[in-house]
Amino acid sequence: MDSSENISEKKAEVILKITSLLMTSGANTNRILLIINKFAELMNTDAQVFINHKALIISLFDTETGFKTTQVKRLPNHIVNFDIISALSRAGLKAQKESWNFDKIKEEINRIEKFKHYPRIITLVAVSFAGAGFCNLFGGDYVNMAATFIATFIGLFVRQEAVKRAYNPYLSTSTGAFFAAFFASAAMTFMPGTNPEMALATSVLFLIPGVPLVNSFTDMIDGYIITGFVRFINGLLFVIAIALSLFIVMYIFGIQKL
Amino acid sequence: MNIEISIIEKIIWSGIAATGFAILFNVPKRLLISVFSIGAIAGFIKFTLLLNETGIIFSTLLAASFVGFSSIPIARYKHTSPFVVSIPSIIPMIPGYFGYKTLLGIMKLAMSKNTTLEGEILMSVLHNGLNMTFVLASISIGVSLPWLLFREKGLKKIKLTDNENLI
Structure with a gap:
């Protein structure tokens, strides 16, 4: 019982991370929702997101375990970085095509997070x-x-x-x-x-x-x-x-x- | 200088301006050439229309909708969001000049001691502010025009469960 709750919370954390990366990199709301929905569907969850400038609220319903969790995340300062947006939308398409599991998605997000700017x-x-x-x-x-x-x-x-x-x-x-x-x-x-x-x-x-x-x-x-x-x-x-x-x-x- | 040469010069410089902002926004290297060419063609559309005395708002709208439509096949070919190509290409058209002219006018109005000039300053503030708003709106409409017109596919993606839309 306890571990399945943990998994749902971890899923919510990953989706929050994707949303905050997109928001601080300068994507518009529609694009953010499209990309989140792709990842949420792959994780067998239903994500309801409220997006704002300084904070995000997400309510996640896990269809696998039946748990519901709500999380809030504050956002750092916005720095436009289209490389991250491009990589995330590419990862979304690829994940959908190859039906990635949760660990693979998490690994990819951690990799994308470290992208650097030009010299x-x-x-x-x-x-x-x-x-x-x-x-x-x-x-x-x-x-x-x-x-x-x-x-x-x-x-x-x-x-x-x-x-x-x-x-x-x-x-x-x-x-x-x-x-x-x-x-x-x-x-x-x-x-x-x-x-x-x-x-x-x-x-x-x-x-x-x-x-x-x-x-x-x-x-x-x-x-x-x-x-x-x-x-x-x-x-x-x-x-x-x-x-x-x-x-x-x-x-x-x-x-x-x- | 004759008009053809000055237009070619302007086309190249608007492409360079778009690419410079693409680098500031950290657009991936493989997309820089597309940003340069789209920005240059959009500049060509805007300046030829301006020379033929189409207003700044309408010429920006047409150039921005060209950017919006051309970014979709390029994004599909290069496997990225259309957004990543279209926003840097449209940046040279952002009405920054109107924006700070409006605010400079407001500051002048606040500090003015000569009441006879105030009407003139107020009108210029209004003119610049309205131009800024409408040019920004036409850029946004132009860029998202393909999205607004061919929405069906997008809506299907937004729908997650059968009976509920997200937000």
Whole structure:
């Protein structure tokens, strides 16, 4: 009797882990439910999940043993990582095809959990090129693009350092935006180019929280209004953090028009 | 500079912007080329429509629905979620510029001492804020359009037991 209860609780723990990995990596609610349902079905359970920004609640009915268990899990800070989402949805398909058992699923989840990001220097250079690309799209010339490249590189470096020291996420974004905007404004005087305002305007675009903002609207379309609203407000707070830093920098340099 | 060259330049740079964000979001290496090409074609659609004086909202909607539809066969071929390909490709279109312009306007309004300029600032806040909301909504609708239209298969998957839907 006792051991079968244990098994049900272990199943619930694994499903909670999958859900929290998906949520913190930036999947939308519909995608999360699709993937969980696949795994829950394989474990012979019926999973009812409530998904929120900071905590998850799961109620699991084990059809094998007849036990019912409810568990809650708090979530760590969200860091977008599409490699984990891709691996989990792939694992779901594979597990369904080969009808994996519980131990195999658990092993795979533990493996996926340890996935690493790209090396830091590659991320820095790639995002700086993306910033330069934004500058081109907004009508800057190659001098402005070089200014945006440098500003983005410094801003992202500062934000990564702040995130590493586990500061408040909004504060980290704000600090990154401040440094990026500061160096872009300084570049406006040394290398003006044809469109100096655009270098400043695009230097902070890499901080815009695209994933929460897009997910908020897709969630609302799918009917998960509360989750959608929470994500939208979260995204908006990041935008406020960016705008605040931009305002301070524009005040320091006396820039009126943007 | 003539228009053709500047459009080709913009296409390449929107592809590079999409790939840069894909690397920030840790998209697997095998998907980066697809993200680059989808982002570049979406940029091409958006800028040609903008040049022909289609509004920013409608051109974003069309480009985003192209991304949504093309991500599905690629995801099936590469064995991943369509989501992982479509979101990084759409990131260059996120209305971040409108977003912080809105908030800068609000801050200016709070600090303004000149009452005659306030009406103008308020209108620009409203304009930028509405643009941000509608562009975001059109991106989301465009990306999830295939999902919304061909829902049947998805619904079958969501149903777990015979009589109960999940949530």
